Amino acid sequence: MPEKFTRRAVMAAIAATPLLGGATAALAQEKILLRMSTPATQTDFRSQGLEKIFAPAVADFATYEPHYNDTLFKQGTELVAIARGNLEMSITSAQELAKLIPEWSIFTAGYLMRGPEHQRKVFAGDIGKEMYQLVEDKLGVKLLCVNYFGTRQLNLRGDKMIMKPEDLKGVKLRMPGTDAWQFLGRALGADPVPLAFTEVYTALQTGAIDGQDNPLPTDKDKKFYEVTDQIVLTSHLADMNFIAFSKTVWDKLSADQQTTLQKAADDACVSISDAIVENEAQLVDFFKGQGLKVYEPDVEAFRTRVQKMYLESDFSKDWPEGLLDRINAVE
Ligand code: KDO
Numbered sequence: 238m239p240e241k242f243t244r245r246a247v248m249a250a251i252a253a254t255p256l257l258g259g260a261t262a263a264l265a266q267e268k269i270l271l272r273m274s275t276p277a278t279q280t281d282f283r284s285q286g287l288e289k290i291f292a293p294a295v296a297d298f299a300t301y302e303p304h305y306n307d308t309l310f311k312q313g314t315e316l317v318a319i320a321r322g323n324l325e326m327s328i329t330s331a332q333e334l335a336k337l338i339p340e341w342s343i344f345t346a347g348y349l350m351r352g353p354e355h356q357r358k359v360f361a362g363d364i365g366k367e368m369y370q371l372v373e374d375k376l377g378v379k380l381l382c383v384n385y386f387g388t389r390q391l392n393l394r395g396d397k398m399i400m401k402p403e404d405l406k407g408v409k410l411r412m413p414g415t416d417a418w419q420f421l422g423r424a425l426g427a428d429p430v431p432l433a434f435t436e437v438y439t440a441l442q443t444g445a446i447d448g449q450d451n452p453l454p455t456d457k458d459k460k461f462y463e464v465t466d467q468i469v470l471t472s473h474l475a476d477m478n479f480i481a482f483s484k485t486v487w488d489k490l491s492a493d494q495q496t497t498l499q500k501a502a503d504d505a506c507v508s509i510s511d512a513i514v515e516n517e518a519q520l521v522d523f524f525k526g527q528g529l530k531v532y533e534p535d536v537e538a539f540r541t542r543v544q545k546m547y548l549e550s551d552f553s554k555d556w557p558e559g560l561l562d563r564i565n566a567v568e
Pocket of ligand 1: 277278281329413433434451
């Protein structure tokens, strides 16, 4: 029977509206919201891999919501945000993990990882299992997978040739703002300056810093070549990232959803690593085409100094017994 157009019926309908709205919203919210915070741009290979591979694969039960360029959480604060239940995902690094879990500083050491294959194998085996478990136990954060982020090279203003660590004396080299990164800058022979990733372009442009280090694909994505003059192929860190995920959210997923989400992340990490390897191989020509000088220094001189400084550092005291040898032994 149609409702009568009486004042009473209209008032009853209005009163019912928020309830209906609430019910509809509740249905839509059955999907889990996965907010991902990163300082990276949307065009970054990791961002693209997550958007194109991870997000659609989990879309049946989760809504992936990325936040780029530090707009949700500041660089380096994401892991604590996940641990406190304020964020669901981030793209993290060994350097950020080492801030909270000192054993992880082993993976911040320059000239340790030998490249993408070495990284993949280290984390696919027992070492990965043990070190991921440590993060889960101590932080309540699940590391879903590792991706190759490219090999870090020096990218400088000016035309002073840098052939050995001594040539970096007095060079204001921007490094991200954690102890592990600052130490790497010193180990290379430079004067490290802590600065957020999102502020590097302007600092290079104004001359507030003399240079920065990042993998070549990142130098291209952030257009650092517009405001620098040279790339020194020190290859000091085969860099990597990890997809960090809230353990609390993970535990709420069904077993099937966990399997789907893990596979989605694994597929994304493989695709990101492949894309970065392929892109990296083409970039020396690109930067030369942009007028930059690109050259190899005395890499052995850098390697010797950096490895010695790490072994003698306080960081190495926290490295789990025998882990360095085990990492080196992975073929
Ligand atoms: C950077 O700040 O130089 C760095 O490359 C460090 C990486 O560990 C990573 O955090 C990265 O920034 C960000 O994801 C932005 O690309």
